[in-house]
Amino acid sequence: MRTALKLVLAIGTVVVLVIGGFTAYIAWSFANASISTVGEVEFARPLAIPPLAKSTVDAAGVRTFDLAMQAGATDLGRGEPTPTWGFNGAFLGPTLRATRGEQVKVNITNGIDETSTVHWHGMHLPAGMDGGPHQPIAPGANWSPQWTIDQPAASLWYHPHPHGETAKHVYRGLAGMFILDDANEVALPKTYGVDDFPIMVQDKAFDGSKLDDRAGLFQSTGILGDTVLVNGTPGPFLDVTSERVRLRVVNGSNARVYRFHFDDNRPYAVVASDGGLLPAPVETNELLLSPGERAEIVVDVRPGERTVLQSTPPTGDSNRFTGASDRLDILELRGAQTLTASPVVPATLAPAPDLADDTVGATRNVSLGGSNTNFGKMDLERVDIVSTLDTTETWNVTNADGQVHNFHIHDVQFQVIRYAGGPPPAVLAGWKDTILIPQGETVELRMRFTDFADASSPYMFHCHLLRHEDQGLMGQFVVARPGEKVGAIDVPDHDGDDHAAAEVSTGHAH
Numbered sequence: 001m002r003t004a005l006k007l008v009l010a011i012g013t014v015v016v017l018v019i020g021g022f023t024a025y026i027a028w029s030f031a032n033a034s035i036s037t038v039g040e041v042e043f044a045r046p047l048a049i050p051p052l053a054k055s056t057v058d059a060a061g062v063r064t065f066d067l068a069m070q071a072g073a074t075d076l077g078r079g080e081p082t083p084t085w086g087f088n089g090a091f092l093g094p095t096l097r098a099t100r101g102e103q104v105k106v107n108i109t110n111g112i113d114e115t116s117t118v119h120w121h122g123m124h125l126p127a128g129m130d131g132g133p134h135q136p137i138a139p140g141a142n143w144s145p146q147w148t149i150d151q152p153a154a155s156l157w158y159h160p161h162p163h164g165e166t167a168k169h170v171y172r173g174l175a176g177m178f179i180l181d182d183a184n185e186v187a188l189p190k191t192y193g194v195d196d197f198p199i200m201v202q203d204k205a206f207d208g209s210k211l212d213d214r215a216g217l218f219q220s221t222g223i224l225g226d227t228v229l230v231n232g233t234p235g236p237f238l239d240v241t242s243e244r245v246r247l248r249v250v251n252g253s254n255a256r257v258y259r260f261h262f263d264d265n266r267p268y269a270v271v272a273s274d275g276g277l278l279p280a281p282v283e284t285n286e287l288l289l290s291p292g293e294r295a296e297i298v299v300d301v302r303p304g305e306r307t308v309l310q311s312t313p314p315t316g317d318s319n320r321f322t323g324a325s326d327r328l329d330i331l332e333l334r335g336a337q338t339l340t341a342s343p344v345v346p347a348t349l350a351p352a353p354d355l356a357d358d359t360v361g362a363t364r365n366v367s368l369g370g371s372n373t374n375f376g377k378m379d380l381e382r383v384d385i386v387s388t389l390d391t392t393e394t395w396n397v398t399n400a401d402g403q404v405h406n407f408h409i410h411d412v413q414f415q416v417i418r419y420a421g422g423p424p425p426a427v428l429a430g431w432k433d434t435i436l437i438p439q440g441e442t443v444e445l446r447m448r449f450t451d452f453a454d455a456s457s458p459y460m461f462h463c464h465l466l467r468h469e470d471q472g473l474m475g476q477f478v479v480a481r482p483g484e485k486v487g488a489i490d491v492p493d494h495d496g497d498d499h500a501a502a503e504v505s506t507g508h509a510h
Helices: 002-031 166-171 466-471
Strands: 055-057 062-074 082-087 096-099 103-110 119-121 146-148 154-159 176-181 196-204 227-230 236-242 244-251 258-262 268-273 276-284 287-289 294-300 306-312 328-340 360-369 385-388 391-399 405-409 414-419 434-437 442-449 459-462 474-480 489-492 499-502
Touching (some): 154 244, 227 328, 244 287, 258 328, 360 405, 385 391, 391 434, 434 442
Parallel strands (some): 062 103, 236 328, 360 391
Antiparallel strands (some): 055 062, 119 154, 154 176, 258 306, 268 276, 268 294, 306 328, 405 459, 459 474, 489 499
């Protein structure tokens, strides 16, 4: 009897200790969930400027780039080099640049030990060249997509899109910018690396000198790091030599939403969004960008001054485990004592999107919640939406749960018709391919499907918080000619070097 009582008491003590320890851990996690690096970052490293990728132009006018995925190690300020991945180098990749009307070809070699892909985020191109999960590149293999640039000047980017592994591959460093030019570009700062700069912003967490890709307790959004890198540089500063500087800002983070502003609250001009120039510059002192979104801003700088680009709490969400209460120092701008003259930002930039008065061929309802869309969890064998070539559609996209979600669609740029029950703010007046959706709200998007029809090759639509995407918050659509039936979809095997045709089950059209 005494032995049994002792055993019961011992078990009870262990249970109490376990519960107490777990409760203490939850309390510690809650207390440490918010991050603030304001005033703590030593801006001691010059901002790395990705090189412009070399290219050749053949007799047929095709501009060819070469990209090689490779593993390496990078000084990310941790005392010893951090194992990383990159394109044509150890971390991140060069900036590709081409002009509207050019044919481009990219020879890609996979030099890492995992199957990956290269997706051209924001690019209008055939589905078979898109670089989604249906175009895998096995270790040691090559892929050479080719297409014609046929869209306005814009700041796009490229990154992996392997099924279920996108978050890891992007987090390790596989990403770069793809700048599109137009012969009729307006007078803005445009000398690369002088007054026109790529600004790839990514937050990282570390375990010693290694990247830590584990999400913390309750962090359903994915990884939220306490170190912000810009173009792979920790604690970066940018020496500004002109009166105005153009910053092409890319939110390249896996999960973090940023609200960009300067520490002195100075205004700046937002001149472009995902798909190119806005109709007119928008003067503001803060800008919200979710993962995958881009914006171009023009900032006035005075001789000899310093100002810090920061991120303040980004949303009205009170959940500190989504990064909603974080404050971050990002990049210091340092004005030279003498600055060269810069053009005044034009009052008119580009034609406004023109789809609001289009005849709508179909209306789609898409909801994002948990790890599913309303069509179910992502399935490579299922086509959820069949869109018809040369038609305009309205997509009503809803954030159906209490999590942070945004929406990205491949191939097309959309016009925002209504945002969370009202007209879109001015910074959303241009072409977009990625948009943050407030919790419980709906955005009305209008898009036109042109040029490319292939009923057997799907494009993707998904949440661009990469953990959500990998967990299944993604769907597929094809663009078909009128009356064309959806064909069998080639589904890659796990090795990425064979394709097995699968019969397609088609989701609801509305």
